[in-house]
Amino acid sequence: MAEPTFKKISVIGLGYIGLPTAAMFASRKIEVVGVDVNQHAVDTINRGEVHIVEPDLDLVVRAVVNEGYLRATTVPEPAEAFLIAVPTPFKGDHHEPDLKYIEAAALAVAPVLKKGDLIILESTSPVGATEAMARWMAEARPDLSFPQAAGEAADIRVAHCPERVLPGKVMQELITNDRVIGGMTEKCSEAAARLYRNFVTGECVVASGPRVAEMAKLTENSFRDVNIAFANELSIICDKLDMDVWELISLANRHPRVNILQPGPGVGGHCIAVDPWFIVSSAPEEAQLIRTAREVNDAKPQWVINKVHAAIGAHLSASPDKTAKDVTLAIYGLAFKPDIDDLRESPALAIAEDLVGRHVGAVWVVEPNIRELPSALPEARLMDMGTAEKADIHVLLVQHREFSEINQDIGAIVNVCSPT
Template identity: 55%
Template sequence: MFRNGIAVIGLGYIGLPTCAALTQQGLTVHGVDVNERTVSEINAGRVPIVEPDLDEAIEEAVTSGRLQASTRVPAASYYLIAVPTPFKGDHEPDLSYIRSATEAIAPRLRGGEVVILESTSPPGTTRKISEWLAELRPDLRLPHQSERPDVHLAHCPERVLPGRIMVEIFSNDRVVGGLTPACAERAAALYRTFVTGEILLTDATSAEMAKLTENSFRDVNIAFANELAEICEELGLDVWEVIRLANRHPRVNILNPGPGVGGHCIAVDPWFIVASAPERARLIRTARETNDARPHTIVSKVKGALSELGAGPDGENATIACLGLAFKADIDDLRESPALGITEQLANDLPGATILAVEPHVTALPKSLHGRANVFAAEVSYAVHEADVVLLLVDHHAFKHLTLGDLEGKKVIDTRGLWR
């Protein structure tokens, strides 16, 4: 069944851990990525991302010969597509990376292969892959054409939490949706080699929608918390105290507010549902707009603090410490990060201010901040000491040692409730 190995296309936060999980079962994996530097790092046994326990797993996989990376798609028995699925400026899904992966796979197909889409995608994307392959390879029967296809297609969305990927990739239940029941079974056979959680079989479109629903549910609940935070501030209340008390009800579990929503999943996936049914997805759209607006509220709070300190409209002679750039605590992932977006907006809107960006999980400022005259990477103690305004954006463990004494005399904006 796996005689020609497994090709994993896209060696990022999902593709690379999937490679590690498969090789730990003794399977041969061909990793594929368009980034030559990523390929070189992996072939040297190094991991270009921060994720606990992943570096040791990849080093072992490469040393054993079970994992090799390339920029070219090889012949394989199974193809896993784990490429980005961003949205365009109008919040329309961008499927160009999936299309490119499909075009790279098509010439390698000989019949009998299984193609699995892991990338989170709008409903109907797996069927689109089948249709694209039919255009590219009219000599093959595809699942949307026949119940007995030459190539099987399925969708199995990832369900892991950054910072715990190398635990949850094994233990979490997986949803496997096929374009036919046989497609689902063939795809599930691969996941049964390493997943200890339950494998739930369904159709491909239901699997796609289930993943979007999971993240939209989270987004709606976060939007409630963020809106509640703004209401409490207007009423002069401590939102964290209000939530603590409300959550003592046995059927209430309000999430904590923050500076917005980041990461590739929750900040993006709800828009796929909105795009699929724009007239019906009213609550999901409103929640997304609420969370997208939250960073602007935080920027306004910083400007208000500077005004209280007597700084000019451009922030002249003021120093702002922005603590955290990642989208959540204790990871290096900057994708769709509200913390990064807030820091960028402050740098744009306050050219006279000095912005000290503190992110302990990256070695250099991201491109969007690098080279700006008023932005500097800084270590946390120095940044807090120098700052007039301390803006906590991410509750990294590295910031938890700070005390109220360290913050004395500073304007403090704590978006995570760390110092309440």
Template identity: 65%
Template sequence: MSFETVSVIGLGYIGLPTAAMFASKRKKVIGVDINQKAVDTINRGEIHIVEPELDILVHASVTQGYFRASTTAEPADAFLIAVPTPFKAGGSVIPEPDLGYIEAAAKSIAPVLEKGNLVVLESTSPVGATEQLAAWLAELRPELTFPQSSGSDADIKIAYCPERVLPGHVVRELVENDRVIGGMSPESSAAAIELYKTFVEGECIITDSRTAEMAKLTENSSRDVQIAFANELSLICDEIDVDVWELIKLANRHPRVNILQPGPGVGGHCIAVDPWFIISKSPDAAKLIHTARKVNDSKPLWVVDKVNQAVGEFLQRHPERNAKSVTIGCYGLAFKPDIDDLRESPAMQIVQKVREVHAGKILVVEPNVESVPTQLGEVELVELEDAVSTCDIHLLLVDHKEFKSTVIDKSKVVIDTKGVWL
């Protein structure tokens, strides 16, 4: 089938690069987002997120007339839904996925759906979300048929195809990485493959929608478990006075061992979130996955305790000082190096907690943002050189490239959660 017009619902860290890739192949792309500021920015040929090479792609595709953004959905041949899937409010022990954004996307595209259209859900979702999307669309457009009731003869084809990209490398990995295609019918899978092969050079592997959903969750849960092992090692080594960085380096010399590096926690809207989608479906069976989540979620509080200890030790060495006079420098807010994405960032959580308990000044260095999020309270965003020269305690939270060559005076207190300054 022919896909000349593609609509991407959600123009964030995944939707915008995906839309730009289709536009770069001279497809007419309509990007849809509820954020008017993001829509206006894109229509100027600019981007509202930090991602290498993306600015060039967006500028070219907008300038050439292949890509434009809107706050309302319009008719298209294919619709890709790339919206957030957060947790429901309420603070339950096991967070419950919130499919509200997916439902809102369904409501936005339903009026413009036409026979022969393809709808692909890309949002990381709990198992069964694609079927729920199809049910919502069927309810909204009863005159059309869908795979859950009409199978191969359905008017609308529906599939699930999760992104599998690394922030900072999205443009390249969208092209090179394999894609898992979970169609609700063979025809849906075939149509989705044809669509993605517009720019994907990796292999497209067919399965059903539930397995595709579970595959995405499994990939990130596996990473979460591996990181939890490294983070737990860091806690143990701190107690028994062993250098965890040296330990892991030595252990990894075994030909079949590859331990990851510990850190201040786990962030981002994938590894820190996706395991809960599995746990919420099978809480009694997902014991290891649940434990890994607890280990990684507790690591930021452990870091905050280390900061409190450091302040106490500093004041013992400097009895003429008080806590209010101690300046703490926090290096990095993003959830991983060299990007501006603050979603689920352990660094954000740590800075916020430190602000709550520390009476003195807190300086933040984050080279990828222009302002500090308001939830951090009274902290000051400064240049790297200012923090290095004025802070008493230096807390490294993200190994941005700007920090790797930084030299901290040996007389200052350093808490290095990434093993860069040790």
């Protein structure tokens, strides 16, 4: 007998992953209820608008809200499948994963669970997080059985299915990318795969369990982090040896088995800048290379800051009638990658914060993807490119498409993102 289809889905967390996922299911004519603690986000979505920047997302959200397939609320309600897509930050200044948002989501959903429901953790998580989520729910609902105790006979099915999308291409990659399915039992995996096949055209690949699925996502991002660290370290070496790192990488990449990535001001985003530390926290003695790569990338912003201060010093040496207060800095880009508005874990934002805090002169910021500066930059001013050309020092941090035609004769340029 065929398993029933899912008629109502709830997505917990309506951020950069949760909202596109909710919109994608709703576009398949499935009733979707999005849940978020942010009342502004809920109200914005219910107007058919979006509170984040992602190509094509606004068009899909407007359509599915107007058609009645997507609505948002702050309180969970009954559904047949629940997808949890909430943040997994660090604890304080340490690199230990903090599961408080996953726990809060699990406990919020628990009261509305019923026999036959499917719970999927989409949040990028340290190994063991899915099992911890299942334990929290089981403690909150002793009247229901969960896979860790009842196996295939459990009332509730639980799986981990990490998102694997690139900001700026989320709406496309949600559909076409393969999906890793890590159910706590075989039936859990089958249910999760059946859910995603509503819109996923890539393969739904079943892992041997949630821990492997969790580790797969962490491994993908750690692989990229290690390779970026190699490029960033090369850039520092080339600077010391007075070489053009982009020329060097271009030449090296002509080898048929070499593909060096591009250096930058560091590594940002909620994935690559965070996930490797989850592996380190799970196996601190064994994860030597992964830890070193993180340390290289985390140190790159300070190297950039030192380069900017050196440029200020050179400018003052050439203009002895000026003081540092007379030097205006223009910072190009705050997002963690080109052509998006996402500032999470952004090295460019960290660099801007430091420069604003230390530089006594004016600091102008050019970031075409945001309408106002974050509160961390109280003394800076958001400028357009035309006005910013009047600055004395120009710091190119993010390769937004708008920056590709920056006038190379505008003055002193500190370029750490790519050749222009």
